[in-house]
Amino acid sequence: MSTVPAVPAAAPAPGATGMRSVTTADGASLAVRTDGPEDAAVTLVLAHGWTLDAGAWERHAQELAAEGRIRVVRYDQRGHGGSTDGSARPWSIDLLGEDLARVIEETAPSGPLVLGGHSMGGMTVMALAAARPGLFAERVAGVLLTSTSAGQLDPRGRKGAPLRLRALGHLESAFFGYCSRTAERSERIRTRLPGPEGRVNPFLVKRYLYGPKAAREAVLAGARMIHACPMTAVADWFPALMLHDKAGALGALRGVPVQIVVGTLDRLTPVAHSRRLLEELPDAQLEIEPGCGHMLLLERPEAVIGPLRRLCAGALAH
Template sequence: MNDSFRNADNAAGTSPAGRFVEVEGVRLHYVEQGAGQPVVFLHGGILSSGDYAAVLELAAPGFRAIAFDRPGYGRSERPSGRTVTPADQARLLRGALRKIGAEQPILVGHSWSGALVLAYALAYPADVSGLVLLAPGAYGGEAYPAGKADYAIARAVRVPFLGRLLFALLFRPLGRLAMKPMLRATFAPDPVPPGYAESAKALWLRFGQFRANREDVAAFEPAVDALCSRYGEIRLPAAVVIGDSDPFHPDLQARRLHREIPDAEWIELPGTGHMLPLTRPDAVVDAVRRIAARVSARTLPANP
């Protein structure tokens, strides 16, 4: 393995599941079920591909359903020594999909991964069939709640030796205290699923994943500031899916994005919050089916 990349931490002593693919010297972990049209599911900023476990079960009868651990999360490695932007993650994902033969996928991105999916669609429009954006993050400024403390933590954990020391002595203990209220706020008004808090402690409070998350927070706003003027260029079938009780600025994020993507449909789920892959897997798969039908209609030959 190239010494310029750091290994992902072992997750909670569990055995690796799924498969690995190496791109640019980085091992990425993914799980897949089913066969047919590839659909690629990308998790948000907390855990891993496991967020989509129920979605994959529901999608597998009709699709080749693939969920990746994003770089630095779950069992995936992350490039080290530089900022890893949504565009970088899109490039790694494209290389991975080519290696595993998942061509012309429908891309599904939740929360932070909204920016990743948008970056991919703008960089490689011919390589994508359609988009499903779940409570997506797509804009910075007042729409993005990260503050100066988030950026300071991101800088601190990247300092050699000091970053690990601060994590062990300060950030990890504080994270343990903040975990339950943070999860309640993230899932609200939906309940936190049984066992999810334990998984969050096992994964999110590892140094490698914590640092990846902090780096992603710091990289998000510059990335979307550079992308957002181009969202109108996206000409793919798309769906923007939102819970009507999402606490994370859907009026400044999802609604605005829906207006700017020409071929996007709006799907609003009543009585639902932010964590759609876990709380509404049925609605996620429904949205995928809707986009797949639109993709098929586009590719059908015209009647003579």
């Protein structure tokens, strides 16, 4: 199934009603795009995953905003796309939760909200829920969590993890640590490697992030975003993902309609992670998409648009 290719962060998306910059407390400039009427009854705020950008939500935003009753806000997470790094270090998922709070304060200071997050974006929503339960009690009318996890992503410290996975965890940590320490050199090396317009890069991206039947257009959309992501963001967000742990801290989501969507072939946040979310949020709805990988929102966008539409409809009905 095809998807709309990513739109460069520096240019407005087709049909976008506006672009703006939101500045965080530590000076990061977040590139924000809005679609749909400014006076819409509900605002949908979307957070993308690691190494992607707001273009990952392009088709979702365009379809939902076209209905005329929903305003969609999507932004590049710090260090990604058109957003800068800021001075805060080390980076953490909690910091991303603060960024999301800032985006909401600046772009949707009042009215009902629906929040959606893919992968690291879903973790961002969880971090916000743990830090700002009052916001969820007062304004958040729905949450979508797709291809994401509440924690236990680092196999090195996980009880019962196979030796092979623990060894892989040590290798990954060493690799991204090296890339972080030598970001400029690593960036130069990457520019010499095959890019998304070749054959090797899309093959590897599809193998590890998509299902076997994913359309080439969908694979290329993800491959281009990943290739464009600065090496600093690639390397420095990895330890934050491994340290992410919000299990037992999601009480603010129990009073909110939650939709969880995951692909059966997700290698990064397997179905077991979504099932653990369901154990903590027993009233949530879990949808498992057969044959899809981690890039579910690009591979089968309608599987994500549907739950978002239902959550927004519920918000509009109240």
